[in-house]
Amino acid sequence: MGFLARRIASLVPVWLGITFVAFALANLAPGDPAELILGRELEQPPTPEQLEAFREEHGLNDPFLVQYARWTAGAATGDLGTSFRSGKPVLEELTSRLPATLQIAVPAFLVSTGLALVVGIVSAIRRNSFADHASRVTALVGDSVPSFVLAYLLIIVFSVTLGILPVAGRGTWQHFVLPSLTLGLATTASIMRLTRSSLLDVLGEDYVRTAQAMGLPRRTVIVRHALRNALIPVITVAALVFGGFATGTVIVEYVFGWPGVGRFAVDSIFDRDYPVIQGFVVFTGTVFVIVNLVVDLLYLRLDPRVRLAGRRAT
Numbered sequence: 189m190g191f192l193a194r195r196i197a198s199l200v201p202v203w204l205g206i207t208f209v210a211f212a213l214a215n216l217a218p219g220d221p222a223e224l225i226l227g228r229e230l231e232q233p234p235t236p237e238q239l240e241a242f243r244e245e246h247g248l249n250d251p252f253l254v255q256y257a258r259w260t261a262g263a264a265t266g267d268l269g270t271s272f273r274s275g276k277p278v279l280e281e282l283t284s285r286l287p288a289t290l291q292i293a294v295p296a297f298l299v300s301t302g303l304a305l306v307v308g309i310v311s312a313i314r315r316n317s318f319a320d321h322a323s324r325v326t327a328l329v330g331d332s333v334p335s336f337v338l339a340y341l342l343i344i345v346f347s348v349t350l351g352i353l354p355v356a357g358r359g360t361w362q363h364f365v366l367p368s369l370t371l372g373l374a375t376t377a378s379i380m381r382l383t384r385s386s387l388l389d390v391l392g393e394d395y396v397r398t399a400q401a402m403g404l405p406r407r408t409v410i411v412r413h414a415l416r417n418a419l420i421p422v423i424t425v426a427a428l429v430f431g432g433f434a435t436g437t438v439i440v441e442y443v444f445g446w447p448g449v450g451r452f453a454v455d456s457i458f459d460r461d462y463p464v465i466q467g468f469v470v471f472t473g474t475v476f477v478i479v480n481l482v483v484d485l486l487y488l489r490l491d492p493r494v495r496l497a498g499r500r501a502t
Contacts, residue, residue, distance in 0.1 A: 206473035214462045224460045225272045268467030278467035289448035292367040293433035299372030308383025330377030339370045339443045356445035387418040431479040435472040
């Protein structure tokens with residue numbers, strides 16, 4: 189509990205920094221939101237009186253620090269403001285699109301981590317074998333191919349050539365196969381390489397050699413002794429990958445016409461919808477803060493040294 193309390197206390201300044209950066213960048217961006225929103229609503233240039241009334245209604249005439257303090261206080265309670273474009277609460281707009289993003293993020297994460305762990309473990313166990321060299325070359329190619337290129341390659345193969353999967357849209361389970369594959373395969377290479385290198389480092393430790401000298405089965409040595417410690421950096425990277433998936437992947441959602449959080453954020457940037465832009469940055473940052481906290485708690489479970497260090501600090 190002491191470790192958890194210290195981690196939460198250390199994350200509060202991080203969250204405040206995220207809110208300040210989000211608010212500052214949105215206000216420093218070029219363009220007047222009053223002119224953009226009123227011009228689209230009225231379908232003609234707004235008058236100075238209309239612009240002034242809009243700024244006064246939305247608090248745009250207040251000093252920067254006053255606006256930031258008011259907005260941060262609302263963000264701490266879940267109020268991220270109101271969208272200029274739709275007139276709905278920003279949090280409601282984001283959460284309504286989050287299930288669509290998770291619908292492709294969760295399968296992509298399972299594909300990415302599952303395939304990466306299997307290939308990485310096999311490559312580490314059979315070091316310098318044909319399987320190891322083949323997986324390393326494949327990982328290098330996977331890291332080099334951008335996600336939008338991979339997306340179009342999958343569309344050409346499975347949609348255009350074979351005709352077994354739809355190109356875009358959201359409906360049946362077939363629609364999220366290609367987006368999930370694109371996300372998963374795009375991140376598999378980095379996690380696989382990290383798994384291989386981390387497991388190789390652990391296999392060279394003294395306690396692993398001692399376990400082997402005691403006559404323990406190779407599977408027991410790898411699974412119970414080596415793999416558990418090797419997974420610590422892998423979990424960190426995998427958690428950050430999942431955080432990126434859960435907060436929206438702009439390119440993939442645009443290519444496949446997926447109505448997720450990332451696509452909604454980009455549309456809001458084009459419309460200068462500042463409350464949505466600020467809310468999206470804070471929403472994304474909050475997800476990563478929570479993910480980091482969960483990873484820290486997983487460290488306690490996986491690595492006894494973290495628990496011992498926490499007890500000494502307490």
